[in-house]
Amino acid sequence: MNLPRLGLGTMGITDPEAIATAIDVGYRHLDTAQIYDNEAVVGEGIARADVDRGELVVATKLWVDQLDRVRESTVESLDRLGLDAVDLLYVHRPRGKYDPESTLPALADLQADGLVDEIAVSNFELDDLNRFIDVLERPPAANQVEYHPRFQPEDRLEHAREHEYPLVAYSPLYDGRVGDVDAVVEVAARHDITPEQASLAWLLEKGIHPIPKASSREHLEANLAAQSVDLDPEDVAAIDGVEREDELYPE
Template identity: 60%
Template sequence: MSRMQLPSIGLGTMGIEDPETIATALEVGYRHLDTAQIYGNEAVVGDGLARSDVSRRKVQVATKVWADSLEPDAVRRTTEESLERLGLESVDLLYVHRPIETYDPERTLPAFDALSEAGVVDGIGLSNFSREELETARAVLDAPIAAHQVEYHPLFQPENLLEHAREHGYPLVAYSPLANGRAGEIEEIVAVAEKHDVTPEAVCLAWLAAKDGVVPVPKASSRGHLTANLEAREIDLEPTDLERIDRIERTEELFPE
């Protein structure tokens, strides 16, 4: 089974309210835009994509169905509404945002399969699932899991979920990769940053991008931060640097259910 090919760093769009930010991100080189119904900005992402000279075919767009809309009829209706807001006929990735509230794998996931079969969704993604929930989803879905999106940063490293992703051939998409603005407070990250004369944020992204199968989606708004996050791909951390970050005490989930 081939893994869904996503760019090594994407753009998390939660909180972005200006379409020009999206257009600028595409201009500087982003090709993966990640939004969600609950973010309330799908229209902003769609507007930014429409303003850009970058071809839609070159951009992978992902959105997520929120937990109150996971009954079959609601999945179909809200996905159509998402597409309308995005100004698109299809999305590359459609996620179950969280397996809570109206989520019922035996009812929810066939509705996602139907959208895939109808051609309006290229890949079916899951987000914030446990290993047990992933296994249940694998058993119910006709389509393979295209991606799993989870919180992943130096203070919260769900290695068991990365192992599952690698075992089953799909990318793990890392949200909040900069530890929600706390990168500069992490002693080990600061030390590696000083060693390489780069920012702590760049170290977080370089560390994640170095992991096979991990795709960080940091949020940024200014051209400078957008560019800097992409440039983090070029930082070549040494094995000792990576190991030092891997060994950080990993207890702080910033976005629990």
């Protein structure tokens, strides 16, 4: 699977037209989840868009209370999405009904049956990641974690690099507050870009795949344009050095 460098986070999006607009302006990675309660919205947006399904990477996540009924719950998600399969199916968090000895083989069975292209994980820490590798004898197709200037889980980034799978960053704009981070504002000013674009460009320079949420065409296009920003090593180092004590979604 070739994961696009930058995708769309859909948590909170309730209008299918926002999804269709995102696809129209160039997004090819769409990320949803059962707990977002908008899989049907994402599916309707995909149906409205004039793009071949094969061009899209569609991801959803099994919530923690569904991990003992993996097949049934996945089929329900596919029904809501209106799709025959998803490209990425995540374990949303390794808690609740999560049991690596039963949950992960059930996911592998879905993959073998063609309902899921790749198995991924979200909010996994090192012990959980290594247990995944022990059980399935391969790394996950991705690990999705909170990653922004004020929270930088470098151990997860290093694990992803070591095992050669992508790290996907949710909340890459620090819940809309990257404009309050001095180092980000200074980098943005040097490059005549917005703080949001600076934060996304910083993640992209590190090889991380951000999935910012946006719904208006203006913001969708602005976020996508961050892919063409080239930061200097000094810029990356400046944002790397930000004080990191604000995890928005702790366990």
